[in-house]
Amino acid sequence: MKSPSIAIVDYGMGNLYSVARALMHAAPHAHVYLASDVAGIKSADRIVFPGQGAMPDCMRNLVQSGLSDAILEAASSKPLLGVCVGEQMLFERSEEGGAACLGIFPGNVKRFQGKRFATTAAANTPAAAIGLENEKLKVPHMGWSRVKQTRHHPVWQGIPDDAYFYFVHSYYVVPADNSLTVGTALYGDVFTCAVARDNIFAVQFHPEKSADHGLRLYRNFVEWRI
Template identity: 55%
Template sequence: MTTVAIIDYGMGNLRSVAKAIEHVAPGHEVFITSDPARVAAAERVVFPGQGAMPDCMRELDARGLRPAVLDAAASKPFLGICIGQQMLFEHSAEGDVSCLAILAGEVLRFPDAQMRAADGSHLKVPHMGWNEVWQGGAHPLWDGIADGERFYFVHSYFVAPADDSLSAAKTDYGVRFTSAVARANIFAVQFHPEKSAAAGLRLLANFIRWQP
């Protein structure tokens, strides 16, 4: 039985993430926790979240969870979701705040004035809804998921890795941005797999089986 900790730092409703993982991981222990000791003891860690970056970083530190996140990202299968992906980078333009600096790069806002579709129409920010995810290459978490599969997004900011080799997938929305990153035991996505129907569930099931 695998133990899967979903880190709770007070930002976002985590029940949908937990329910989706429980659905694909019957017989495994899936729990939401703000206890650093339980995060440290878990075999796999999921780091989701939603909200403004300054609030997320403040709440993470207020709960004493930063060391647990850093340790988990260095040592075990680790899945970041939405702002949980963005927090892994060095700096965010949202609030001009420093992040966890686990991965090199920054978090940028979509350039509102330049957001145009192929037909010239204006694209709204936030980027909200279903969009195609184009894989950067083979990865165990893409197993059984077609290249160009659609996932569900809700965000106004996106990650810009310093090294493009970190990019595990890209998506087009006015600009082409990195929608998934991968390095060693870390995989993180901008989209919400728990809201992305069969493809999202497949990605979560792949994470449960993943042996980096």
């Protein structure tokens, strides 16, 4: 059986080496490499699309690298995993700098408002009922949070519902199509932290920083048959 080739998109943004190490540990049989040109993306069986930093910078670098069209092409046919800003870039527009994104999924990227919204982590108790409606949230959201799996997906295989994953972000996606959401987390209120459609799975958290559950997610992605 041929070993799968996995290209990690290198457009100058993101913690690429930690992603590569995690993938190689999770799937030692796979050929994992950084792709900074179109040929590297086109020749891969699977694509990992990470991102880190400000959205305007990420989109500028992606376009200037000449890789944006290759990502769009890959997203139409190959298994693709978006990570952190890589998930956000799949949507239409971000509040961060008013940046236009790739527009693969309908919806936008919004910033945490710095205060609790309507509910708390205490079993969705209304924040006003316990005097927390004006409690300030620290932004960015940084640390471990539980992820609720809102529907079955092969990339969740073997990962318990409500498992902890590691987050570092100030922005989150708001899909226009609710069926895209496959995972949510709580930070002041419920927000979408994982989306999927067809050959694409994308997460706001960092699997490479999420211990055994993160490694299992990477392994599931490598083994996912679309």
